Amino acid sequence: xxxxxxxxxxxxxxxxxxxxxxxxxxxxxxxxxxxxxxxxxxxxxxxxxxxxxxxxxxxxxxxxxxxxxxxxxxxxxxxxxxxxxxxxxxxxxxxxxxxxxxxxxxxxxxxxx
Amino acid sequence: xxxxxxxxxxxxxxxxxxxxxxxxxxxxxxxxxxxxxxxxxxxxxxxxxxxxxxxxxxxxxxxxxxxxxxxxxxxxxxxxxxxxxxxxxxxxxxxxxxxxxxxxxxxxxxxxxxxxxxxxxxxxxxxxxxxxxxxxxxxxxxxxxxxxxxxxxxxxxxxxxxxxxxxxxxxxxxxxxxxxxxxxxxxxxxxxxxxxxxxxxxxxxxxxxxxxxxxxxxxxxxxxxxxxxxxxxxxxxxxxxxxxxxxxxxxxxxxxxxxxxxxxxxxxxxxxxxxxxxxxxxxxxxxxxxxxxxxxxxxxxxxxxxxxxxxxxxxxxxx
Numbered sequence: 001x002x003x004x005x006x007x008x009x010x011x012x013x014x015x016x017x018x019x020x021x022x023x024x025x026x027x028x029x030x031x032x033x034x035x036x037x038x039x040x041x042x043x044x045x046x047x048x049x050x051x052x053x054x055x056x057x058x059x060x061x062x063x064x065x066x067x068x069x070x071x072x073x074x075x076x077x078x079x080x081x082x083x084x085x086x087x088x089x090x091x092x093x094x095x096x097x098x099x100x101x102x103x104x105x106x107x108x109x110x111x112x113x
Numbered sequence: 114x115x116x117x118x119x120x121x122x123x124x125x126x127x128x129x130x131x132x133x134x135x136x137x138x139x140x141x142x143x144x145x146x147x148x149x150x151x152x153x154x155x156x157x158x159x160x161x162x163x164x165x166x167x168x169x170x171x172x173x174x175x176x177x178x179x180x181x182x183x184x185x186x187x188x189x190x191x192x193x194x195x196x197x198x199x200x201x202x203x204x205x206x207x208x209x210x211x212x213x214x215x216x217x218x219x220x221x222x223x224x225x226x227x228x229x230x231x232x233x234x235x236x237x238x239x240x241x242x243x244x245x246x247x248x249x250x251x252x253x254x255x256x257x258x259x260x261x262x263x264x265x266x267x268x269x270x271x272x273x274x275x276x277x278x279x280x281x282x283x284x285x286x287x288x289x290x291x292x293x294x295x296x297x298x299x300x301x302x303x304x305x306x307x308x309x310x311x312x313x314x315x316x317x318x319x320x321x322x323x324x325x326x327x328x329x330x331x332x333x334x335x336x337x338x339x340x341x342x343x344x345x346x347x348x349x350x351x352x353x354x355x356x357x358x359x360x361x362x363x364x365x366x367x368x369x370x371x372x373x374x375x376x377x378x379x380x381x382x383x384x385x386x387x388x389x390x391x392x393x394x395x396x397x398x399x400x401x402x403x404x405x406x407x408x409x410x411x412x413x414x415x416x417x418x419x420x421x422x423x424x425x426x427x428x429x430x431x432x
Contacts, residue, residue: 045166
């Protein structure tokens with residue numbers, strides 16, 4: 001499965017507690033520092049995809065101001081996939097940081113000789 | 114119901130009824146909460162996201178009813194077939210490049226360096242290569258790259274059709290190029306996985322294009338016209354489609370491939386149209402006329418039969 005950024009953010013948003021649709025949008029906004037603002041159509045495409053892959057499931061429903069509000073939670077499989085993806089991204093980031101450090105120290109060395 | 118809610122529910126009518134029955138209330142609740150106070154109507158971004166969701170659902174999103182899955186398979190196949198053709202076309206063109214480059218006599222074949230002709234020649238080779246990149250990208254599970262490259266590859270056709278006085282040929286070329294690209298945009302969402310069977314299939318159009326060029330050269334050497342209706346890429350595509358027909362028929366009750374084959378055949382028919390219509394006007398030889406008509410004669414029954422078979426074997430819509 002191709003993990004897109006909205007999918008990653010939605011999964012991360014559900015790690016600590018079950019949330020409803022707008023709760024996920026808000027949390028994704030916060031996690032991305034205001035950069036990713038999910039549209040509702042996009043959100044439900046993501047939720048369908050994640051639920052279809054068994055990574056999230058319905059937690060409970062409640063009536064709110066006469067409308068339906070559904071809360072979603074992360075499954076164990078979802079936590080596992082998220083962990084793998086986060087580890088992959090962390091490893092890539094570490095490689096980049098290490099190379100950049102090597103580059104800047106090489107420059108420093110050249111500068112002093 | 115506030116006007117905003119009414120307008121949002123109207124936008125949600127883009128979604129299929131079964132999906133709305135499940136999701137509408139929840140989506141309205143989420144939207145109204147997200148909208149806060151000051152919004153009068155749903156923004157264009159929101160409408161676009163619902164359109165994208167609608168395409169995703171109608172073309173076989175997760176948990177979709179079998180009919181949607183079948184349509185999704187058909188549309189995805191049309192996208193792949195169209196891009197595969199452009200890839201073969203690119204390979205066919207590139208295969209001829211060494212010969213053109215080695216042809217010292219007439220600089221006019223590829224234009225002198227810096228001339229408009231040269232730019233045109235680069236475009237002729239470059240844009241189909243973009244479509245080839247799109248094909249490789251979609252086969253390797255990179256839908257975003259594929260979409261960008263496919264749109265780029267379709268630009269010449271778009272430019273030709275939106276020019277001052279587009280000919281029938283320009284319009285038909287646009288349809289032929291644009292339909293698979295539109296299919297790609299609709300049926301391959303950003304998180305689409307690569308097609309299950311065979312990254313190795315990626316090389317098939319490239320090889321087919323090279324073989325096609327070889328055959329066309331051999332035909333020319335044997336005294337025939339180099340680009341007769343059969344030995345040009347479109348003619349070879351007709352042959353390939355007709356050859357594939359028995360295999361698709363043997364798959365029985367599979368609506369996706371049958372519908373895709375019918376659509377591909379229809380596109381090839383459409384692109385042959387200017388040639389057939391123009392035949393009395395151009396003094397084409399009887400032989401060339403016969404070849405064009407033969408191709409149409411092969412395509413028409415193929416399109417009709419497979420469209421009918423595909424339609425009949427579509428799973429029923431959910432009541």
